[in-house]
Amino acid sequence: MTEIHDAALFLAHACALEEDAANRFADLSEAMKTYGNQEVAAFFGQMAKFSRMHLAEARERSGFRKIPDLKPEDFQWPDGDSPEAASMEGSHYLMTVEYALELALESEKRGQAFYAEVAKTTTDSEVRMMAEEFAAEEAEHVAQLEVWAKRYPALQAR
Numbered sequence: 011m012t013e014i015h016d017a018a019l020f021l022a023h024a025c026a027l028e029e030d031a032a033n034r035f036a037d038l039s040e041a042m043k044t045y046g047n048q049e050v051a052a053f054f055g056q057m058a059k060f061s062r063m064h065l066a067e068a069r070e071r072s073g074f075r076k077i078p079d080l081k082p083e084d085f086q087w088p089d090g091d092s093p094e095a096a097s098m099e100g101s102h103y104l105m106t107v108e109y110a111l112e113l114a115l116e117s118e119k120r121g122q123a124f125y126a127e128v129a130k131t132t133t134d135s136e137v138r139m140m141a142e143e144f145a146a147e148e149a150e151h152v153a154q155l156e157v158w159a160k161r162y163p164a165l166q167a168r
Contacts, residue, residue: 012086012124013131018075020128020137023085024068024144025077027121030094032061034117038110050107053158057151064147071140093120108162115155122148
């Protein structure tokens with residue numbers, strides 16, 4: 011269970027998570043360009059931009075706080091890895107749009123669940139407020155990805 015009761019520690023996690031998301035979306039955008047799907051590449055590029063905006067927001071919220079420089083083992087990720095650090099092992103010449111969307115959707119759901127869990131378990135009202143806001147932003151990303159997924163019937167069968 012993730013329990014974060016300090017705003018600086020929460021923001022360290024948020025910065026890492028949003029950076030991972032931005033990198034993953036940028037990688038997926040490049041992969042879709044390589045595989046000839048400019049429309050999905052542009053969508054992933056826009057999602058990378060949103061994640062970079064969320065990263066900037068998390069950094070800005072740190073304000074006067076000293077954000078801890080955490081080692082990988084110091085993060086309190088639910089499964090040991092950042093929820094948004096999606097494996098790109100499927101990024102090869104056979105990557106499909108469906109696989110890319112599924113990868114992104116599952117990562118965003120994990121990110122949203124992480125923030126929701128922090129909001130639920132923290133004893134700090136400021137952390138709760140920020141975690142709820144970040145969970146809502148992730149829920150918007152999930153919704154956008156679900157709209158795109160509906161365009162691909164292979165994803166609906168899963």
